Amino acid sequence: MPHMQNRSYRRAGAFLAFLLCFAVMLAACSKPAEQSPASQASQAAKRFHLVGKIISVNTANNSLTIDHQAIPGFMDAMTMAYTVHSAQDMTGLGPGDEITADVVVPDVGTLYIENIMVTKKGSGATPVSGAAPSSELHEPQPGERVPDFAFINQDGKRIHLSSFRGDALLVTFIYTRCPYPEYCPLVSKNFAQVYASSRSSAPASSKIRLLSVSFDPQHDTPAVLKQYAETFRKSAGGPVFDRWEFVAAPPAELKSVANFFGLYFSESGGQIVHSMSTTVISPDGTVSKWYRDNQWAPADLLADANAALSREPESAATIARAQVLTPVTSPAN
Numbered sequence: 608m609p610h611m612q613n614r615s616y617r618r619a620g621a622f623l624a625f626l627l628c629f630a631v632m633l634a635a636c637s638k639p640a641e642q643s644p645a646s647q648a649s650q651a652a653k654r655f656h657l658v659g660k661i662i663s664v665n666t667a668n669n670s671l672t673i674d675h676q677a678i679p680g681f682m683d684a685m686t687m688a689y690t691v692h693s694a695q696d697m698t699g700l701g702p703g704d705e706i707t708a709d710v711v712v713p714d715v716g717t718l719y720i721e722n723i724m725v726t727k728k729g730s731g732a733t734p735v736s737g738a739a740p741s742s743e744l745h746e747p748q749p750g751e752r753v754p755d756f757a758f759i760n761q762d763g764k765r766i767h768l769s770s771f772r773g774d775a776l777l778v779t780f781i782y783t784r785c786p787y788p789e790y791c792p793l794v795s796k797n798f799a800q801v802y803a804s805s806r807s808s809a810p811a812s813s814k815i816r817l818l819s820v821s822f823d824p825q826h827d828t829p830a831v832l833k834q835y836a837e838t839f840r841k842s843a844g845g846p847v848f849d850r851w852e853f854v855a856a857p858p859a860e861l862k863s864v865a866n867f868f869g870l871y872f873s874e875s876g877g878q879i880v881h882s883m884s885t886t887v888i889s890p891d892g893t894v895s896k897w898y899r900d901n902q903w904a905p906a907d908l909l910a911d912a913n914a915a916l917s918r919e920p921e922s923a924a925t926i927a928r929a930q931v932l933t934p935v936t937s938p939a940n
Contacts, residue, residue: 652713655681657720661704661729662686663871665882668900669694671720672873672880678710686873687787687880692721703729717789746869747897753888756864758820758854761833766854769892774814775912776888777801780870782823782879783835793901794883795819795839800905802851803844805912814890815912817851822865822872823879824855869899889915 659675665688674686691697692711700706705727708720747753755769768776779798785791798817805815819836821827827835832853839847856864865872872881885903887896895915 652711655679655710655712657706657708657710659706661700661702661706663702664697664700666694666697668882669697670882671697671700672871673706673708681710681712685880688871688882690717690719691723692719696721696723700725701729705729718787744869744871745866746899747867747886747894749894749896751894753886753892753894754863754867755892756856756860756867758818758856759824759829760852760854761829761836761848763829766852768888771816771818771888772892773890774816775890775895775915776816776818777885777908777912778818778820778868778888779885780820780822780865780868780881780883782821782881783827783831784823785879790881790883790901794885795835796842797901797903797905797908798851799839799842799847801908802839802847803842804905804909805850806844813850814916815850815909819851819853820864821853821855822861822870822881824858824861827855829855869897887911887915889918 655678657673657675657678659673662672662674664671669691670688671691672686672688675684677684689708689710700723704725706723706725708723710718710720712718753768755767757765757767760766777798779794781791781795783791798819801815802817805813821832832855836847836851836853843851864870868884868886870882870884872879874880883899883901885898885901885908886894887908889895895918896911
């Protein structure tokens with residue numbers, strides 16, 4: 608009898624062991640696979656549904672300017688440029704196409720659209736509004752002479768680009784009301800880093816100047832520009848106005864300035880849709896390098912500026928900066 612009981616215990620123990628092993632195997636099989644960082648980032652991104660009409664197509668930088676309806680939980684109805692996640696998604700798209708798409712807002716990086724679906728094919732005609740479409744704009748070329756444009760700075764003074772001769776000048780475009788972190792705020796933040804680095808690096812960097820140009824002169828008055836500039840005092844490492852100026856293009860010259868620097872902009876419903884443009888101007892007043900977007904790092908611009916300075920003829924170091932500073936009360940037409 609004891610022998611029979613021992614065999615029963617052994618059988619029960621073996622069965623329990625089998626059940627335990629089976630449970631472990633099931634747990635192992637049901638364990639989720641390891642996710643790549645890209646997959647994790649994709650799942651962390653927020654997504655919103657867009658319904659709108661294509662205004663213009665820019666294949667050079669994979670972007671679409673879209674007039675879209677309000678996006679619930681994200682933004683009001685407006686017209687703006689969106690980066691397209693995959694260049695293949697732009698195949699066959701044209702102005703006037705009515706589309707739906709997903710707006711993807713990652714935790715880190717620039718928002719973009721994907722899953723573009725054409726719900727109604729358009730005529731392909733590009734409407735004219737504001738400055739010329741990106742495809743028709745002039746693109747600054749290395750060695751090209753930059754016109755002596757005039758601007759109104761944060762002190763209400765008229766300055767000309769010729770006043771920066773002898774220095775490497777970094778020019779970018781902003782408007783202070785820009786609501787999108789990856790556009791004007793990012794460019795200004797990166798300019799502040801460039802400025803801070805140039806303040807603490809080699810003596811040659813004292814010849815690097817920065818110019819942030821607003822294409823919203825009606826709103827961005829000298830007082831507004833000065834207040835905006837002060838928000839970068841900490842990140843710039845101190846007062847910025849000795850080598851970084853904030854200016855607005857006079858309305859009468861705005862389109863000429865925008866066209867030369869390859870900048871597209873269009874105002875609709877109080878919002879300004881715009882492209883990006885950053886230019887490195889050599890001490891002799893010619894284009895050294897041009898960026899059509901904001902995909903540059905502060906270190907890139909510092910390297911570009913120093914490269915422009917290194918190509919400067921020795922005689923250029925003696926060029927007198929032609930200061931043309933005429934006080935005005937407001938931007939003139």
